[in-house]
Each structure stands twice: as structure tokens, then as C-alpha cells.
Amino acid sequence: MPIESSKADDPPEGAAARAPRADARRNRDRVLEAAAEVVAEQGTQASLRDVARRAEVGLGTLYRHFPTREALLEALLRRRFERLAERADTLAATAPPERALTDWLAEFALGTAVYRGLPATLMATLADAASPLHAACLEMRQAGGRLLAAAQQAGLVRPDVAAVDLYALVNALSWIADQAPGLAERRDHLFRLVMDGLKPQG
Template sequence: MSLDAPNDDRSGLRADARRNRDRILRTAVHHFTSHGIGASLEDIAKAAGVGAGTLYRHFPSREALLEAALREHQLELLETSRQARGIADADAALHTWLTALQDYLRTFNGLPAPVLAAVKERASPLALSCDTLVTITGEFLARAQSHGHARRSVTANELFLGALGIAWVLDKADAYGTTRRALEAVFAHGYLRDGDDGADGGSI
């Protein structure tokens, strides 16, 4: 995922190979949406009408298939980032971005796990996407910090990991007796009362 738009890996493919790849990808999106990121790759290949070998020629790993399946959502997220840059209030802009980021990280059930792994494992096909998301998060954070809304001690990577953690539990929030609003309030303001932690105050 680049700062402008994801690349199209179909260039240079024969027409029949391109059709196979597109069919696999459409099927994968459907299965990941229905069954989460652990959906069977064999079932995806079968439903797409191709053999497992064909699937792996186009997508050598589950992470590679996930990265491709996320691209439409990545474009939507990038568009949100562009719109958020136009928000005059730095705090509101950061909040808009973090909300959109959390929603993106919930595209498929279980997605935070491979994204977290990609933060550590640089060889993952998802690693470049993570780098971009952290970079954009850093842009909004730096603006909020320069306007006095966010603590200087917070880093873009920490804020990204916090958003990832919130995304991980949001689908289960109701089952555990909480809400998205409550979780985001703790994420944004901490759990200390104003003044309890000195100069930092407890805000982001």
C-alpha cells in the first residue's frame, strides 16, 4: 500500500491468468468476509473453480491473498485520510483518522492478528501496508501534538498499536459489557483523573 494507491499486480498477466486471479480474489473477499481471515484456502480455490496450485501461483501465502483482498478498503482508507487532512481542528482530524483506521482493521474478523505480526515480521506482504498506516498516523499525531492536543511522549507506532488493540476487541465489546465509545474514551483520555499524572494530564 503506497501513500497514493495500491499497485495492480495483474499487469503482464495473460487474459486467462488475469481472469483466474480476479476470480480467486473475489472469492477470497467473500470467504474472508463470511469466515474471517482463517477461511480455508482450499475452499477458496475450489469455489473459484481453480486448483490450489493456481491459487498459490498468484498468491504465495495467506498474507499475500489478504493484502490483495484489502486493497479496495485501503483505497477507501486513503481517501478518508485525504478528507481528514482538510479538517481544521487537529484533534478532530486525528479522531477521524483513528476511527477510520479501527474500522479498516476490522474489515475481516481476525485481521488484527496478521497485521500485528506484520509489524514485527518485515517480510510479510502486509508489512508495507502497516508502514503506510503508521506513517499516516504519525502525520495526524504530529499535527495534534503541535497544537497542544496530544502528549509529546506518544509515538505514531504506539498510537497505531493502540488502535489495533481497540479494533481487536470491538466486535466483542457488547459480549463483554462495554461499548466502542467507552473503549475509545479510555484510549483517548486514559484512566487517570485530570491532574493525577502531572503534566501529561491523561490525554493522548
């Protein structure tokens, strides 16, 4: 006589659907952990094949989660950009306009130096609205723009400076240090030169 299976022996409803999702989340987390290591070693142009190999997943699995290099970098950098946006709001509420802008720009410059090649990557995506990095940076740039506007309203920054000008200038400092490591020790001096150039003429 055949043995009838009871419902207690059947997998819970939805368990089969949940398992793949859990596996997918684990794979995504492994890819991000590996990417943080590989990009720190190789820069933003790191080999995605090396990322997949270190995560112990297939290259196809990596591309299912992150279809482009920019998508992977956006996932790595999103929280950093969010913190910079939050930091701008905190400085706006607690510091005088010039100090708030100066401190935030200094922190932004340090943040763009976290990975080799990041300054150039960020500038390349600045005008590319379709890039995931462009969207991830938008809130951060807007927060910095509010600090700039407050400093301009206080008469501390020349009125012809746009937020994109500021973004490009400070990002360029990180690019210089990235391209010529021997100039890294001059970063603070170069930063002060930029800040002096922002002051109203006369």
C-alpha cells in the same frame, strides 16, 4: 495438391501469448472474488482450499497468484488501506488537528474489524518487514503518523506517544471486540478512554 494456408488464416501475432495472460487475469479475479466471500465468512485464517474451490480453480493456480496467505490478504485489503491514507490527508486539510486524528482513528478501528481475525493478523505482521501486509499498511500508518504529529504540535496529544503506540492501541480495541463479541457494544466507550489517555497530563 496441398492447400497453402494464407496469412489471413494464421492467428494474429501475439494472440497466443495474450490468451494465457487473459486467462491468468480472469483466474486471479475469480480467486479474489471468492476470497472476499470466504474470508468474510471464516476470517483471516480461512481455508485457502475453500477459496480455490469456490473460485473453481486448482490450489496450485491460487498459489501461483498468491504464494502466501498474507499476499492474498494484501490484495484484498490494499485499496482499503489506500483509502485510509487518502482520508488522513483529506482530514488534515479540512479539520482541526484533534478532530482529524479522532475521526481517522475511529475509521481505522472500523476498518480493522471488517474481517474476523484481522486485528491479530495486522499486529503479527507489524514487525515483519517481509510481509506483504506490512508494506501495504506502511503508507496508511505514515498518514496516521502525520495526523498524530499535527495534534502533538498543537499541544493536544502527549509528546511521548509514537505512531506505533497509536496503531497498537486502536488495533487492540478491534481485537477485544473480535475476541469477545459481547464487548463490541463497549467499543465507542473504550475508544473514548483511549483518546482521553492521549491528552497531555496536567
